[in-house]
Amino acid sequence: MIVDLPDTTTAKISKALVRIREEGGAVALGRVLTLIIASQLGHEEEAIEAANDASREHPMRVIVVSTQEHDTADAVARVDAEIRVGGDAGASEVIVLRVYGDAAADPESLVTGLLLSDAPVVAWWPGTAPAVPSDSPIGRIAYRRITDASAQPDPQAALRELSSTYRPGDNDFAWTRLTLWRAQLAAVLDQPPYEPIIGIQVIGAAASPSTTLLAAWLQMQLQVPVECKLTTGPLANGVHGVHLKRASGTISLEREIPDIATLSQPGQPLQDLTLKRRSLRDCLADELRRLDPDELYGEVITRGLSQLKKVVSQ
Incomplete structure:
Protein backbone atom coordinates (compact mmCIF):
# COMPACT_ATOMS: atom_id res chain seq x y z
CA MET A 1 0.00 0.00 0.00
CA ILE A 2 1.22 3.50 -0.88
CA VAL A 3 -0.20 6.63 0.76
CA ASP A 4 0.60 9.96 -0.94
CA LEU A 5 0.97 13.09 1.18
CA PRO A 6 1.67 16.07 -1.12
CA ASP A 7 2.97 19.35 0.34
CA THR A 8 3.10 17.95 3.86
CA THR A 9 4.96 18.23 7.16
CA THR A 10 6.70 15.83 9.52
CA ALA A 11 3.81 16.10 11.98
CA LYS A 12 1.28 15.11 9.32
CA ILE A 13 3.46 12.18 8.25
CA SER A 14 3.66 10.93 11.86
CA LYS A 15 -0.14 11.15 12.21
CA ALA A 16 -0.58 9.27 8.94
CA LEU A 17 1.72 6.48 10.19
CA VAL A 18 -0.35 6.12 13.35
CA ARG A 19 -3.57 6.03 11.32
CA ILE A 20 -2.18 3.38 8.94
CA ARG A 21 -1.16 1.18 11.88
CA GLU A 22 -4.54 1.55 13.56
CA GLU A 23 -6.58 0.93 10.42
CA GLY A 24 -4.47 -1.63 8.63
CA GLY A 25 -2.72 -3.41 11.45
CA ALA A 26 0.77 -2.45 10.25
CA VAL A 27 2.96 -2.14 13.32
CA ALA A 28 6.47 -1.01 14.09
CA LEU A 29 7.03 -3.86 16.54
CA GLY A 30 10.14 -5.82 15.66
CA ARG A 31 11.80 -3.00 13.75
CA VAL A 32 15.45 -3.14 14.77
CA LEU A 33 16.77 0.10 13.27
CA THR A 34 16.06 3.17 11.18
CA LEU A 35 17.80 3.41 7.81
CA ILE A 36 18.06 6.89 6.31
CA ILE A 37 18.77 6.95 2.57
CA ALA A 38 19.99 10.29 1.23
CA SER A 39 19.53 10.36 -2.53
CA GLN A 40 18.80 12.63 -5.47
CA LEU A 41 15.33 13.08 -6.88
CA GLY A 42 14.57 10.45 -9.48
CA HIS A 43 17.37 8.12 -8.34
CA GLU A 44 15.91 6.66 -5.18
CA GLU A 45 14.04 3.57 -6.40
CA GLU A 46 17.04 1.25 -6.78
CA ALA A 47 18.12 2.02 -3.22
CA ILE A 48 14.56 1.53 -1.92
CA GLU A 49 14.35 -1.86 -3.64
CA ALA A 50 17.65 -2.94 -2.06
CA ALA A 51 16.45 -1.76 1.35
CA ASN A 52 13.14 -3.63 0.94
CA ASP A 53 15.01 -6.84 0.15
CA ALA A 54 17.46 -6.34 3.03
CA SER A 55 14.57 -5.64 5.42
CA ARG A 56 13.51 -9.29 5.26
CA GLU A 57 16.69 -9.99 7.22
CA HIS A 58 16.71 -6.69 9.13
CA PRO A 59 13.16 -5.37 9.75
CA MET A 60 13.46 -1.59 9.84
CA ARG A 61 11.94 1.77 9.10
CA VAL A 62 13.37 3.30 5.94
CA ILE A 63 13.36 7.08 5.53
CA VAL A 64 14.35 8.31 2.08
CA VAL A 65 15.34 11.96 1.73
CA SER A 66 15.45 12.86 -1.98
CA THR A 67 16.63 16.32 -2.96
CA GLN A 68 17.41 18.06 -6.21
CA GLU A 69 21.08 18.00 -7.18
CA HIS A 70 21.01 21.63 -8.30
CA ASP A 71 18.08 23.40 -6.73
CA THR A 72 17.05 26.66 -8.35
CA ALA A 73 17.03 29.82 -6.25
CA ASP A 74 13.31 30.40 -6.85
CA ALA A 75 12.22 26.83 -6.04
CA VAL A 76 9.25 26.77 -3.68
CA ALA A 77 9.96 25.11 -0.33
CA ARG A 78 7.88 21.93 -0.25
CA VAL A 79 7.93 18.37 1.01
CA ASP A 80 5.99 15.67 -0.83
CA ALA A 81 5.82 12.35 1.01
CA GLU A 82 4.91 8.75 0.36
CA ILE A 83 4.34 6.10 2.98
CA ARG A 84 4.79 2.54 1.74
CA VAL A 85 3.80 -0.49 3.79
CA GLY A 86 2.91 -4.11 3.14
CA GLY A 87 3.90 -5.55 -0.21
CA ASP A 88 5.37 -2.23 -1.34
CA ALA A 89 7.84 -2.14 1.55
CA GLY A 90 9.11 -5.66 2.15
CA ALA A 91 9.41 -6.16 5.91
CA SER A 92 9.88 -2.45 6.51
CA GLU A 93 7.99 0.81 6.56
CA VAL A 94 9.23 3.17 3.86
CA ILE A 95 8.79 6.92 4.12
CA VAL A 96 9.86 8.76 0.98
CA LEU A 97 10.44 12.51 1.38
CA ARG A 98 10.86 14.44 -1.87
CA VAL A 99 12.22 17.78 -0.77
CA TYR A 100 12.33 21.03 -2.76
CA GLY A 101 13.75 24.50 -2.23
CA ASP A 102 14.69 25.74 1.24
CA ALA A 103 12.98 22.73 2.82
CA ALA A 104 16.16 20.79 1.97
CA ALA A 105 18.35 23.14 4.03
CA ASP A 106 17.94 21.15 7.26
CA PRO A 107 17.45 17.43 6.51
CA GLU A 108 18.13 16.52 10.14
CA SER A 109 14.96 18.27 11.31
CA LEU A 110 12.98 16.52 8.56
CA VAL A 111 13.84 13.04 9.79
CA THR A 112 14.23 13.49 13.57
CA GLY A 113 10.50 13.23 14.27
CA LEU A 114 10.22 10.09 12.14
CA LEU A 115 12.98 8.01 13.76
CA LEU A 116 12.07 4.86 15.65
CA SER A 117 12.35 5.42 19.38
CA ASP A 118 15.42 3.86 21.04
CA ALA A 119 16.58 2.22 17.79
CA PRO A 120 19.98 2.75 16.14
CA VAL A 121 20.19 4.91 13.04
CA VAL A 122 22.14 4.01 9.90
CA ALA A 123 22.73 6.57 7.15
CA TRP A 124 23.37 5.52 3.55
CA TRP A 125 24.37 7.66 0.58
CA PRO A 126 23.94 5.41 -2.51
CA GLY A 127 25.07 8.22 -4.83
CA THR A 128 27.07 11.36 -4.18
CA ALA A 129 28.22 11.49 -0.56
CA PRO A 130 29.02 14.53 1.59
CA ALA A 131 32.66 15.57 1.91
CA VAL A 132 32.73 14.50 5.56
CA PRO A 133 29.90 12.00 6.22
CA SER A 134 30.23 12.14 10.01
CA ASP A 135 29.84 15.94 10.01
CA SER A 136 26.84 16.04 7.67
CA PRO A 137 23.38 16.78 9.13
CA ILE A 138 22.22 13.18 8.70
CA GLY A 139 25.60 11.64 9.50
CA ARG A 140 25.68 13.33 12.91
CA ILE A 141 22.67 11.34 14.14
CA ALA A 142 23.76 7.97 12.71
CA TYR A 143 25.56 5.07 14.40
CA ARG A 144 26.82 3.87 11.02
CA ARG A 145 27.45 5.88 7.85
CA ILE A 146 27.64 4.00 4.54
CA THR A 147 29.04 5.51 1.35
CA ASP A 148 29.91 4.08 -2.07
CA ALA A 149 33.17 5.32 -3.56
CA SER A 150 32.39 3.62 -6.88
CA ALA A 151 29.38 5.93 -7.31
CA GLN A 152 31.51 9.08 -7.06
CA PRO A 153 32.81 10.93 -10.16
CA ASP A 154 36.42 9.89 -9.35
CA PRO A 155 36.35 6.68 -7.26
CA GLN A 156 40.08 6.67 -6.49
CA ALA A 157 39.99 10.29 -5.35
CA ALA A 158 36.93 9.45 -3.26
CA LEU A 159 38.96 6.77 -1.45
CA ARG A 160 41.65 9.31 -0.58
CA GLU A 161 38.97 11.65 0.71
CA LEU A 162 37.45 8.87 2.83
CA SER A 163 40.89 8.13 4.24
CA SER A 164 41.38 11.71 5.41
CA THR A 165 37.87 12.13 6.85
CA TYR A 166 37.38 8.68 8.40
CA ARG A 167 35.61 8.44 11.74
CA PRO A 168 34.64 5.22 13.56
CA GLY A 169 31.28 4.14 12.19
CA ASP A 170 32.11 5.04 8.58
CA ASN A 171 32.12 2.29 5.96
CA ASP A 172 32.04 2.03 2.19
CA PHE A 173 30.58 -0.51 -0.21
CA ALA A 174 33.97 -0.70 -1.96
CA TRP A 175 35.10 -2.63 1.13
CA THR A 176 31.90 -4.65 1.50
CA ARG A 177 32.21 -5.93 -2.07
CA LEU A 178 35.53 -7.56 -1.12
CA GLU A 287 26.52 -3.77 6.52
CA LEU A 288 23.38 -3.90 8.64
CA ARG A 289 24.51 -7.10 10.38
CA ARG A 290 26.84 -5.09 12.58
CA LEU A 291 26.27 -1.64 14.02
CA ASP A 292 29.60 -1.30 15.80
Whole structure:
Protein backbone atom coordinates (compact mmCIF):
# COMPACT_ATOMS: atom_id res chain seq x y z
CA MET A 1 0.00 0.00 0.00
CA ILE A 2 1.22 3.50 -0.88
CA VAL A 3 -0.20 6.63 0.76
CA ASP A 4 0.60 9.96 -0.94
CA LEU A 5 0.97 13.09 1.18
CA PRO A 6 1.67 16.07 -1.12
CA ASP A 7 2.97 19.35 0.34
CA THR A 8 3.10 17.95 3.86
CA THR A 9 4.96 18.23 7.16
CA THR A 10 6.70 15.83 9.52
CA ALA A 11 3.81 16.10 11.98
CA LYS A 12 1.28 15.11 9.32
CA ILE A 13 3.46 12.18 8.25
CA SER A 14 3.66 10.93 11.86
CA LYS A 15 -0.14 11.15 12.21
CA ALA A 16 -0.58 9.27 8.94
CA LEU A 17 1.72 6.48 10.19
CA VAL A 18 -0.35 6.12 13.35
CA ARG A 19 -3.57 6.03 11.32
CA ILE A 20 -2.18 3.38 8.94
CA ARG A 21 -1.16 1.18 11.88
CA GLU A 22 -4.54 1.55 13.56
CA GLU A 23 -6.58 0.93 10.42
CA GLY A 24 -4.47 -1.63 8.63
CA GLY A 25 -2.72 -3.41 11.45
CA ALA A 26 0.77 -2.45 10.25
CA VAL A 27 2.96 -2.14 13.32
CA ALA A 28 6.47 -1.01 14.09
CA LEU A 29 7.03 -3.86 16.54
CA GLY A 30 10.14 -5.82 15.66
CA ARG A 31 11.80 -3.00 13.75
CA VAL A 32 15.45 -3.14 14.77
CA LEU A 33 16.77 0.10 13.27
CA THR A 34 16.06 3.17 11.18
CA LEU A 35 17.80 3.41 7.81
CA ILE A 36 18.06 6.89 6.31
CA ILE A 37 18.77 6.95 2.57
CA ALA A 38 19.99 10.29 1.23
CA SER A 39 19.53 10.36 -2.53
CA GLN A 40 18.80 12.63 -5.47
CA LEU A 41 15.33 13.08 -6.88
CA GLY A 42 14.57 10.45 -9.48
CA HIS A 43 17.37 8.12 -8.34
CA GLU A 44 15.91 6.66 -5.18
CA GLU A 45 14.04 3.57 -6.40
CA GLU A 46 17.04 1.25 -6.78
CA ALA A 47 18.12 2.02 -3.22
CA ILE A 48 14.56 1.53 -1.92
CA GLU A 49 14.35 -1.86 -3.64
CA ALA A 50 17.65 -2.94 -2.06
CA ALA A 51 16.45 -1.76 1.35
CA ASN A 52 13.14 -3.63 0.94
CA ASP A 53 15.01 -6.84 0.15
CA ALA A 54 17.46 -6.34 3.03
CA SER A 55 14.57 -5.64 5.42
CA ARG A 56 13.51 -9.29 5.26
CA GLU A 57 16.69 -9.99 7.22
CA HIS A 58 16.71 -6.69 9.13
CA PRO A 59 13.16 -5.37 9.75
CA MET A 60 13.46 -1.59 9.84
CA ARG A 61 11.94 1.77 9.10
CA VAL A 62 13.37 3.30 5.94
CA ILE A 63 13.36 7.08 5.53
CA VAL A 64 14.35 8.31 2.08
CA VAL A 65 15.34 11.96 1.73
CA SER A 66 15.45 12.86 -1.98
CA THR A 67 16.63 16.32 -2.96
CA GLN A 68 17.41 18.06 -6.21
CA GLU A 69 21.08 18.00 -7.18
CA HIS A 70 21.01 21.63 -8.30
CA ASP A 71 18.08 23.40 -6.73
CA THR A 72 17.05 26.66 -8.35
CA ALA A 73 17.03 29.82 -6.25
CA ASP A 74 13.31 30.40 -6.85
CA ALA A 75 12.22 26.83 -6.04
CA VAL A 76 9.25 26.77 -3.68
CA ALA A 77 9.96 25.11 -0.33
CA ARG A 78 7.88 21.93 -0.25
CA VAL A 79 7.93 18.37 1.01
CA ASP A 80 5.99 15.67 -0.83
CA ALA A 81 5.82 12.35 1.01
CA GLU A 82 4.91 8.75 0.36
CA ILE A 83 4.34 6.10 2.98
CA ARG A 84 4.79 2.54 1.74
CA VAL A 85 3.80 -0.49 3.79
CA GLY A 86 2.91 -4.11 3.14
CA GLY A 87 3.90 -5.55 -0.21
CA ASP A 88 5.37 -2.23 -1.34
CA ALA A 89 7.84 -2.14 1.55
CA GLY A 90 9.11 -5.66 2.15
CA ALA A 91 9.41 -6.16 5.91
CA SER A 92 9.88 -2.45 6.51
CA GLU A 93 7.99 0.81 6.56
CA VAL A 94 9.23 3.17 3.86
CA ILE A 95 8.79 6.92 4.12
CA VAL A 96 9.86 8.76 0.98
CA LEU A 97 10.44 12.51 1.38
CA ARG A 98 10.86 14.44 -1.87
CA VAL A 99 12.22 17.78 -0.77
CA TYR A 100 12.33 21.03 -2.76
CA GLY A 101 13.75 24.50 -2.23
CA ASP A 102 14.69 25.74 1.24
CA ALA A 103 12.98 22.73 2.82
CA ALA A 104 16.16 20.79 1.97
CA ALA A 105 18.35 23.14 4.03
CA ASP A 106 17.94 21.15 7.26
CA PRO A 107 17.45 17.43 6.51
CA GLU A 108 18.13 16.52 10.14
CA SER A 109 14.96 18.27 11.31
CA LEU A 110 12.98 16.52 8.56
CA VAL A 111 13.84 13.04 9.79
CA THR A 112 14.23 13.49 13.57
CA GLY A 113 10.50 13.23 14.27
CA LEU A 114 10.22 10.09 12.14
CA LEU A 115 12.98 8.01 13.76
CA LEU A 116 12.07 4.86 15.65
CA SER A 117 12.35 5.42 19.38
CA ASP A 118 15.42 3.86 21.04
CA ALA A 119 16.58 2.22 17.79
CA PRO A 120 19.98 2.75 16.14
CA VAL A 121 20.19 4.91 13.04
CA VAL A 122 22.14 4.01 9.90
CA ALA A 123 22.73 6.57 7.15
CA TRP A 124 23.37 5.52 3.55
CA TRP A 125 24.37 7.66 0.58
CA PRO A 126 23.94 5.41 -2.51
CA GLY A 127 25.07 8.22 -4.83
CA THR A 128 27.07 11.36 -4.18
CA ALA A 129 28.22 11.49 -0.56
CA PRO A 130 29.02 14.53 1.59
CA ALA A 131 32.66 15.57 1.91
CA VAL A 132 32.73 14.50 5.56
CA PRO A 133 29.90 12.00 6.22
CA SER A 134 30.23 12.14 10.01
CA ASP A 135 29.84 15.94 10.01
CA SER A 136 26.84 16.04 7.67
CA PRO A 137 23.38 16.78 9.13
CA ILE A 138 22.22 13.18 8.70
CA GLY A 139 25.60 11.64 9.50
CA ARG A 140 25.68 13.33 12.91
CA ILE A 141 22.67 11.34 14.14
CA ALA A 142 23.76 7.97 12.71
CA TYR A 143 25.56 5.07 14.40
CA ARG A 144 26.82 3.87 11.02
CA ARG A 145 27.45 5.88 7.85
CA ILE A 146 27.64 4.00 4.54
CA THR A 147 29.04 5.51 1.35
CA ASP A 148 29.91 4.08 -2.07
CA ALA A 149 33.17 5.32 -3.56
CA SER A 150 32.39 3.62 -6.88
CA ALA A 151 29.38 5.93 -7.31
CA GLN A 152 31.51 9.08 -7.06
CA PRO A 153 32.81 10.93 -10.16
CA ASP A 154 36.42 9.89 -9.35
CA PRO A 155 36.35 6.68 -7.26
CA GLN A 156 40.08 6.67 -6.49
CA ALA A 157 39.99 10.29 -5.35
CA ALA A 158 36.93 9.45 -3.26
CA LEU A 159 38.96 6.77 -1.45
CA ARG A 160 41.65 9.31 -0.58
CA GLU A 161 38.97 11.65 0.71
CA LEU A 162 37.45 8.87 2.83
CA SER A 163 40.89 8.13 4.24
CA SER A 164 41.38 11.71 5.41
CA THR A 165 37.87 12.13 6.85
CA TYR A 166 37.38 8.68 8.40
CA ARG A 167 35.61 8.44 11.74
CA PRO A 168 34.64 5.22 13.56
CA GLY A 169 31.28 4.14 12.19
CA ASP A 170 32.11 5.04 8.58
CA ASN A 171 32.12 2.29 5.96
CA ASP A 172 32.04 2.03 2.19
CA PHE A 173 30.58 -0.51 -0.21
CA ALA A 174 33.97 -0.70 -1.96
CA TRP A 175 35.10 -2.63 1.13
CA THR A 176 31.90 -4.65 1.50
CA ARG A 177 32.21 -5.93 -2.07
CA LEU A 178 35.53 -7.56 -1.12
CA THR A 179 34.10 -9.98 1.44
CA LEU A 180 34.08 -12.99 -0.90
CA TRP A 181 37.53 -12.16 -2.33
CA ARG A 182 39.01 -11.84 1.14
CA ALA A 183 37.39 -15.09 2.31
CA GLN A 184 38.64 -17.03 -0.71
CA LEU A 185 42.20 -15.70 -0.45
CA ALA A 186 42.29 -16.46 3.28
CA ALA A 187 41.11 -20.02 2.57
CA VAL A 188 43.86 -20.52 -0.01
CA LEU A 189 46.58 -19.34 2.37
CA ASP A 190 45.31 -21.69 5.08
CA GLN A 191 46.26 -24.68 2.91
CA PRO A 192 49.74 -26.24 2.62
CA PRO A 193 52.45 -25.59 1.69
CA TYR A 194 52.79 -22.91 4.32
CA GLU A 195 55.45 -20.90 2.53
CA PRO A 196 55.77 -17.16 3.00
CA ILE A 197 54.41 -14.85 0.33
CA ILE A 198 57.26 -12.91 -1.29
CA GLY A 199 55.36 -10.84 -3.84
CA ILE A 200 51.79 -9.79 -4.60
CA GLN A 201 50.09 -8.33 -7.66
CA VAL A 202 46.47 -7.15 -7.64
CA ILE A 203 44.82 -6.32 -10.97
CA GLY A 204 41.55 -4.50 -11.47
CA ALA A 205 39.77 -1.64 -13.15
CA ALA A 206 41.00 1.91 -12.71
CA ALA A 207 37.46 2.86 -11.70
CA SER A 208 37.37 0.12 -9.03
CA PRO A 209 38.11 1.40 -5.52
CA SER A 210 37.68 -2.19 -4.33
CA THR A 211 40.86 -3.16 -6.20
CA THR A 212 42.84 -0.53 -4.32
CA LEU A 213 41.39 -1.54 -0.95
CA LEU A 214 42.12 -5.22 -1.63
CA ALA A 215 45.75 -4.38 -2.42
CA ALA A 216 46.02 -2.25 0.74
CA TRP A 217 44.50 -5.04 2.86
CA LEU A 218 46.87 -7.70 1.48
CA GLN A 219 49.91 -5.50 1.98
CA MET A 220 48.91 -4.67 5.54
CA GLN A 221 48.06 -8.28 6.48
CA LEU A 222 50.99 -10.04 4.79
CA GLN A 223 53.59 -7.28 5.21
CA VAL A 224 54.70 -7.69 1.58
CA PRO A 225 54.91 -4.87 -0.98
CA VAL A 226 52.00 -5.03 -3.42
CA GLU A 227 51.87 -3.99 -7.05
CA CYS A 228 48.37 -2.62 -7.67
CA LYS A 229 47.81 -2.65 -11.41
CA LEU A 230 44.81 -0.68 -12.63
CA THR A 231 43.49 -1.12 -16.17
CA THR A 232 41.23 1.01 -18.31
CA GLY A 233 38.80 0.17 -21.09
CA PRO A 234 35.06 -0.09 -21.74
CA LEU A 235 34.83 -3.62 -20.30
CA ALA A 236 37.09 -3.03 -17.32
CA ASN A 237 35.26 -3.19 -13.99
CA GLY A 238 35.84 -4.57 -10.53
CA VAL A 239 38.71 -6.77 -9.34
CA HIS A 240 40.20 -8.94 -12.10
CA GLY A 241 42.72 -11.06 -10.24
CA VAL A 242 45.27 -11.58 -7.49
CA HIS A 243 48.70 -13.24 -7.87
CA LEU A 244 50.52 -14.40 -4.73
CA LYS A 245 54.17 -15.32 -5.33
CA ARG A 246 55.97 -18.02 -3.33
CA ALA A 247 59.34 -19.64 -3.80
CA SER A 248 57.58 -22.76 -5.14
CA GLY A 249 55.40 -20.84 -7.62
CA THR A 250 52.52 -18.41 -7.96
CA ILE A 251 48.97 -18.76 -6.70
CA SER A 252 46.55 -16.98 -9.03
CA LEU A 253 42.88 -16.19 -8.44
CA GLU A 254 41.42 -14.59 -11.57
CA ARG A 255 37.87 -13.64 -12.51
CA GLU A 256 37.69 -13.25 -16.26
CA ILE A 257 33.98 -14.03 -16.62
CA PRO A 258 31.14 -12.83 -14.36
CA ASP A 259 30.61 -14.75 -11.11
CA ILE A 260 33.26 -17.41 -11.84
CA ALA A 261 36.90 -17.28 -10.73
CA THR A 262 39.72 -19.62 -11.69
CA LEU A 263 42.20 -20.70 -9.02
CA SER A 264 45.59 -21.99 -10.14
CA GLN A 265 48.21 -23.34 -7.72
CA PRO A 266 51.57 -25.03 -8.35
CA GLY A 267 51.17 -28.78 -8.71
CA GLN A 268 47.37 -28.72 -8.59
CA PRO A 269 44.68 -28.76 -11.29
CA LEU A 270 42.78 -25.58 -12.15
CA GLN A 271 39.65 -24.98 -10.07
CA ASP A 272 36.59 -22.96 -11.03
CA LEU A 273 35.07 -21.22 -8.02
CA THR A 274 31.89 -19.25 -7.55
CA LEU A 275 32.87 -15.64 -6.92
CA LYS A 276 29.83 -13.49 -7.55
CA ARG A 277 29.74 -9.75 -7.85
CA ARG A 278 27.80 -8.67 -4.78
CA SER A 279 24.50 -6.95 -5.40
CA LEU A 280 23.40 -3.72 -3.75
CA ARG A 281 21.03 -5.75 -1.58
CA ASP A 282 23.81 -8.11 -0.47
CA CYS A 283 26.12 -5.24 0.43
CA LEU A 284 23.44 -3.40 2.39
CA ALA A 285 22.31 -6.50 4.29
CA ASP A 286 25.94 -7.27 5.13
CA GLU A 287 26.52 -3.77 6.52
CA LEU A 288 23.38 -3.90 8.64
CA ARG A 289 24.51 -7.10 10.38
CA ARG A 290 26.84 -5.09 12.58
CA LEU A 291 26.27 -1.64 14.02
CA ASP A 292 29.60 -1.30 15.80
CA PRO A 293 32.54 0.29 13.93
CA ASP A 294 34.37 -1.97 11.46
CA GLU A 295 37.85 -1.65 12.93
CA LEU A 296 39.58 -3.55 10.12
CA TYR A 297 38.10 -1.24 7.48
CA GLY A 298 39.23 1.71 9.59
CA GLU A 299 42.81 0.41 9.63
CA VAL A 300 42.83 -0.32 5.89
CA ILE A 301 41.34 3.02 4.83
CA THR A 302 43.56 5.12 7.11
CA ARG A 303 46.80 3.17 7.51
CA GLY A 304 46.87 0.55 4.76
CA LEU A 305 45.88 2.89 1.95
CA SER A 306 48.65 5.36 2.76
CA GLN A 307 51.24 2.56 2.73
CA LEU A 308 50.25 1.37 -0.73
CA LYS A 309 53.15 2.75 -2.74
CA LYS A 310 52.88 1.42 -6.27
CA VAL A 311 49.82 1.97 -8.42
CA VAL A 312 50.26 1.34 -12.15
CA SER A 313 47.68 2.46 -14.73
CA GLN A 314 47.62 1.30 -18.32
